[in-house]
Amino acid sequence: MPDKQLFRKKFRTCKGREFQVTRCRIDGGSPGPTLTLIAGQHGAEHAGPVMLAQFIDEIASEDFCGTLNICPCANPLALEIDYEFYPEREDLAKLGDYYYARDRHGYCVFGMGRHQGPNYYNMNRLWQRQGDYGVAGEITDWLWAETMADADVIIDFHCLQAKKPLIYSASSRANAVARYFGIQAIFMVNPDPDDLDGGNLCYQNTANGNLAVFCVEFSAQHMLKEEEFPIARQGIRNVMKATGMMAGDVLLEQPVYLLDLKTMVELSTRAIGHIDFRFDEYDPVSEGDVVFEIRCLETLELLDRVTSPLTGVMGRRTYKSVSQPGEDVCWVTEANVVSATGTALEKLQ
Incomplete structure (x- = not known):
């Protein structure tokens, strides 16, 4: 049986608020790779913390080799206030004037939005x-030293506002592992x-x-989409299989695309009306396919019909x-299939 240990460290904000962060280390039955899983860096992103807590309970009774380091709630105070970050030096009473709406996704009540300069x-x-x-x-320093400095793979769980989950990657090393996770778009x-x-x-x-x-992004902030949790838990197991931590084959139900954003084409309209999409995110599209239509709110007449200028996949909507x-x-973009369906994927060497 794997050996599970919980470690907690206390922290204090500049205004004296004390709290603790919990990490879990699970050692398998024999030596092997080290996989670190982290979630909850941003306070409006709750899916990863809940999913990883469930995963700890499941994996602790399963056979695997190597080591799992798991921190479901890296930023408890931000999660508590359902806000991207915890502004420990600011006037927290301003949060009383804050409400979230999708049409002002980038708004920050403290004037520290993503496009308003550095926010440390x-x-x-x-x-x-x-x-x-x-x-x-202080938290990132502790987690890096204890869970990441000797890791082979790190999966960082976040949430954005999208139709489907996706993966962000910054290197070919990460791509080589992320392709096993099973989410359609890298x-x-x-x-x-x-x-x-x-x-x-x-x-x-x-x-x-x-x-x-690499970073796995669930598709909704400020809420839970529990239907995405099984995808994530299976994705972790897929990575464990690919890296030799767990026995079994990796078989995917949908292809995985590496999106070439250099070929991305943004599609817009001159019309005001309801959008009728003809493709879901990351569906294959061919040049000339109708991607969406716009219908008048008053007459229901067709105002615009927009086609794809290239053969590739549908991007974000x-x-x-x-x-x-x-x-x-x-937008639409060219894409390469990096993991196909139908046959077991070759393991990492």
């Missing part, structure tokens, strides 16, 4: 960053980040230079139901 309260900009960055920086992030984004966990590496890190002139409705 954001835990996922602090990995291996030198200096004093408050309690979030997006390559900017390979040359600025200083702030360079603190994202996806860009980190260990002393030996062989770490593979707007979360809005009604189009506005000039706004992007969706």
Whole structure:
């Protein structure tokens, strides 16, 4: 039976609030790779924490080799207030004026939105960053030293606002592992980040230079979509099988695409009306296919019909139901199939 241990460390904010972070280490029956799983860096992203807590209970009775390091709730205070970060030096009373709406997704009541300059309260900009960055920086330092510095693979669970889950990757090493997870789309992030984004966990590496890190994004913030949990738990097991931590084959139910964002084409309309999509996210599309139509809200007449300019896959779709002139409705892009269906995938060497 695997050996499960829980470790807790206490932290204190600059205003004296004490709390603790819990991590779990599960050693399998024999030596093998080290896989680290982390969630809850951002407080509006609750799916990963709940799913990983369930996974700990399940995997503790299963046979595997190697070591699992799991931290479901990396940022408890941010999770408690359902906010992206915990602004420990700010006036928390401002949160009383905050409400979330999809049409103002980037709004920050503290004036620290993603496009408003550096925000070092954001835990996922602090990995291996030198200096004093408050309690979030203390947590990342502790978790890196205890769970990541000797890891072979790290999977970082987040949530965004999308139709389907997706994966972000920053390296070919990560792609080679992420293709086993089973989520349809792997997006390559900017390979040359600025200083702030360079603190994202996806860009980190260990002393030996062989770490593979990728980010799994569930499809909804500020809520739980429990129907996505089995996909994630199976994805973790797929990675364990691929890396030799667990016996069994990896068989996928849907192909996995590596999206070439250099070929991305954004599609918009000049019409105001309801959007009628003809393809789901990451469905294959051919040049000339009708991707969406726009119908008038008053007369129901067809106002616009937009076709794909290329053969590839459907990308992200707007979360809005009604189009506005000039706004992007969706995009299409070329893509490479990196994992096919129908046969067991070859294991990593």
